[in-house]
Amino acid sequence: MRLSHVYPAETSPWGVRTFRFDMLVDGMVAGTISLRPATTHLLTHLSGQIGFSVEPGFRGRGLAAKAVRALVPAARAHGLNELWFTTTPDNVASRRTLEKLGCVLVESVAVPEDYVSHASGERTKLRYRLDLLG
Ligand SMILES: CC(C)(COP(=O)(O)OP(=O)(O)OC[C@H]1O[C@@H](n2cnc3c(N)ncnc32)[C@H](O)[C@@H]1OP(=O)(O)O)[C@@H](O)C(=O)NCCC(=O)NCCS
Numbered sequence: 001m002r003l004s005h006v007y008p009a010e011t012s013p014w015g016v017r018t019f020r021f022d023m024l025v026d027g028m029v030a031g032t033i034s035l036r037p038a039t040t041h042l043l044t045h046l047s048g049q050i051g052f053s054v055e056p057g058f059r060g061r062g063l064a065a066k067a068v069r070a071l072v073p074a075a076r077a078h079g080l081n082e083l084w085f086t087t088t089p090d091n092v093a094s095r096r097t098l099e100k101l102g103c104v105l106v107e108s109v110a111v112p113e114d115y116v117s118h119a120s121g122e123r124t125k126l127r128y129r130l131d132l133l134g
Contacts, residue, residue, distance in 0.1 A: 001070050004032070014047055016040060019074070023054065023067050030058035033067040037078035046115055046125060048086040049075070052097075064097045068130075076132055083130040088122060095126070103128035 005020040012018040016038035023031040031054035036043055043049050050071065052064040075083055085103060087094040099105075106127045111118050 001033075001067060012036075014038075014040075014043060016043065021067070021071070023058075023063050025058060025063070030055055031063055031067065033064070033071065035071050035074060035078075037075055037080055039080075044084040045109055045127060046086060046111070049080070049084050059093070062097070062100070064094075065100050068097075068101055072132060081131075081133050083132060085128040085130065086125045087128070089124055089126060098128045098130075101130060103130045 002022045002024055003019060004022045005018075007018040007020070009015060009017050014036050016036050019035045019037075021033050021035075022029045023033060031052065033050065033052040036047070036049050036051075038049070050068060052067055054063050072083075085098050087098065089095075089108070106129050108124050108126050111122045111125055115122075
């Protein structure tokens with residue numbers, strides 16, 4: 001993992017300081033993961049405190065789960081005792097990744113009209129919680 005960007009709260013789309021990392025495989029960027037270590041409603045209910053994406057050619061190796069595990073100490077260091085993730089009901093790879101990590105599906109919530117992904121048709125988010133204390 002390599003830190004690629006630190007976005008100050010003022011310019012971050014989530015309104016909080018955000019750390020973005022590259023997932024590296026043999027020196028190549030296989031994916032990215034962002035840590036947003038704050039507890040705003042936007043993060044805990046809609047966008048998640050962590051977001052990840054793996055390049056198609058690198059999928060199938062569980063890289064997203066590995067990257068999340070690698071960020072847990074940083075999340076703890078920022079004072080978080082739990083992490084909230086969100087995904088959509090049809091995102092099987094993301095849901096399976098979260099379940100493998102030990103996240104618990106807490107609830108599904110309606111995507112409000114003023115949230116960015118509503119325009120692209122998203123209507124429901126699933127909220128998953130990962131306990132960092134256990
Ligand atoms: C979600 C994502 C990051 C996962 O990438 P990855 O770490 O390579 O995940 P994998 O391909 O190893 O799959 C993880 C698990 O999901 C399962 N899975 C993946 N696609 C699946 C599918 N279509 N149907 C059923 N299971 C599937 C895999 O079998 C694996 O489970 P297993 O270990 O029990 O076999 C990747 O698919 C991605 O970048 N998607 C687009 C961006 C995105 O959706 N990000 C998350 C936003 S919430």
